[in-house]
Amino acid sequence: MSTSLDEQRLEAWKLFLRAHASLMVRLEQELEAEVELPLTWYDVLAQLNRAPGQRLRMHDLLHDLVLSKSGLSRRIDRMEEAGLVERAACPQDARVVHVALTLQGQDALQDAMPIHLRGIGEHFARFLTPDEVAAFESAFRKMLRSL
Amino acid sequence: MSTSLDEQRLEAWKLFLRAHASLMVRLEQELEAEVELPLTWYDVLAQLNRAPGQRLRMHDLLHDLVLSKSGLSRRIDRMEEAGLVERAACPQDARVVHVALTLQGQDALQDAMPIHLRGIGEHFARFLTPDEVAAFESAFRKMLRSL
DNA sequence: GAAGATTGACTTGTCAATCTTC
DNA sequence: GAAGATTGACAAGTCAATCTTC
Numbered sequence: 001m002s003t004s005l006d007e008q009r010l011e012a013w014k015l016f017l018r019a020h021a022s023l024m025v026r027l028e029q030e031l032e033a034e035v036e037l038p039l040t041w042y043d044v045l046a047q048l049n050r051a052p053g054q055r056l057r058m059h060d061l062l063h064d065l066v067l068s069k070s071g072l073s074r075r076i077d078r079m080e081e082a083g084l085v086e087r088a089a090c091p092q093d094a095r096v097v098h099v100a101l102t103l104q105g106q107d108a109l110q111d112a113m114p115i116h117l118r119g120i121g122e123h124f125a126r127f128l129t130p131d132e133v134a135a136f137e138s139a140f141r142k143m144l145r146s147l
Numbered sequence: 148m149s150t151s152l153d154e155q156r157l158e159a160w161k162l163f164l165r166a167h168a169s170l171m172v173r174l175e176q177e178l179e180a181e182v183e184l185p186l187t188w189y190d191v192l193a194q195l196n197r198a199p200g201q202r203l204r205m206h207d208l209l210h211d212l213v214l215s216k217s218g219l220s221r222r223i224d225r226m227e228e229a230g231l232v233e234r235a236a237c238p239q240d241a242r243v244v245h246v247a248l249t250l251q252g253q254d255a256l257q258d259a260m261p262i263h264l265r266g267i268g269e270h271f272a273r274f275l276t277p278d279e280v281a282a283f284e285s286a287f288r289k290m291l292r293s294l
Numbered sequence: 295g296a297a298g299a300t301t302g303a304c305t306t307g308t309c310a311a312t313c314t315t316c
Numbered sequence: 317g318a319a320g321a322t323t324g325a326c327a328a329g330t331c332a333a334t335c336t337t338c
Contacts, residue, residue: 004273005264012280013267015287020167021213022294040328058299066168071329073300078328095298095337117152120160126151127289133159135282140162142274147169187306205321218307220322225306242315242320301334312323 027119035112041079042116045109048085048101055100057090084108174266182259188226189263192256195232195248202247204237231255 028039037045047061048054062072076099079085084105090096101109128136175186184192194208195201209219223246226232231252237243248256275283 005268006272008280008284009272009275010264010267012275012283012287013271015284015291016167016271019287019290020163022291025213026294059297066172068330069299070301070331074328077300093298093338097299117157120157121152123294124160124163124290125153125156127293128156128159128286131278132282132286133155135279136159136286137155137162139275139279139283140159140166143166143271144162144169146274147173147270206319215308216321217309217323221306224322240316240320244321295338297336297338299335299337301332303331303333305330306327307329308327309325310323311325313321314319315321316317316319 023123026123027116030119031112031116034115035108037108037112039116040075041084042109042112044075044079045084045101045105045112048099049106049109053100054106055088055098058097058099061099079105170270173270174263177266178259178263181262182255184255184259186263187222188231189256189259191222191226192231192248192252192259195246196253196256200247201253202235202245205244205246208246226252 024039031037031039031042043065044061047064048056051060058069058072058076061076062069065072067075076085076087080087083102085099086102088098088100090098171186178184178186178189190212191208194211195203198207205216205219205223208223209216212219214222223232223234227234230249232246233249235245235247237245
């Protein structure tokens with residue numbers, strides 16, 4: 001600890017926490033205000049959209065989300081009820097459930113994506129100099145590799 | 148958007164999110180495993196400890212926590228029940244409630260602090276070169292000023 | 295019996311309404 | 317009436333147990 005956690009680095013940590021919290025609150029607000037979509041739902045829609053056939057198994061969906069298995073089940077329940085996604089049985093393996101974007105889900109994502117990307121640009125990206133972008137990439141990669 | 152959110156900056160955003168999520172999970176686990184204290188409680192104890200007389204009004208406590216008014220009421224309920232803090236009336240203004248560290252709360256913080264600081268050092272700070280520390284400080288400050 | 299997903303009981307938070315004191 | 321804090325109804329997550337299929 002003596003070598004790694006000096007005053008400056010602790011200050012960087014605090015700023016990191018505050019910035020993250022403020023950014024998430026802001027992006028959530030904007031998305032909710034302009035397209036009435038929770039950020040957690042956006043994450044699911046974006047994942048599915050990236051997947052081939054715009055569908056994924058529950059298990060694979062979970063992989064990039066910060067969520068428990070049961071949490072995902074419940075989130076998909078709500079999104080299905082809202083008509084944004086639908087579940088379908090897997091023909092090859094009856095244990096598996098596929099989750100697919102509905103047309104309505106695709107529309108919702110098309111509406112939400114520009115709003116969200118604009119927010120990331122306005123509140124995060126536009127402040128980063130090229131050096132800072134490089135520092136972020138380098139530093140976060142190092143941390144993630146060790147975790 | 149066209150000027151501010153290129154590929155690299157979007158990648159930096161994704162790494163920022165992933166790093167934050169992984170770090171919080173890890174720090175929470177370590178604190179819970181070694182001293183059985185939720186990170187959210189640690190934050191309250193640390194705030195109080197910094198305050199003169201180790202006490203703050205609810206309203207002031209709220210200021211640096213990412214939480215709603217009612218969320219704070221409930222968190223203090225639980226911490227009070229656990230014996231870590233106690234509420235006291237304010238002699239000057241009967242609307243105000245003070246929250247103070249108990250002896251047990253001070254002990255808990257003394258146990259938890261080295262664990263938590265060690266974690267921040269091990270999983271975050273030790274990966275930052277001096278340049279990266281400077282980049283973090285500069286970038287996050289810019290974002291926070293605008294939010 | 296292990297893998298994939300869901301369910302029941304519980305925890306922790308939010309919002310809007312409320313209560314008390316200024 | 318506004319400020320400070322709490323409460324009721326509810327939302328969204330967790331863990332452990334369960335169900336079904338491999």
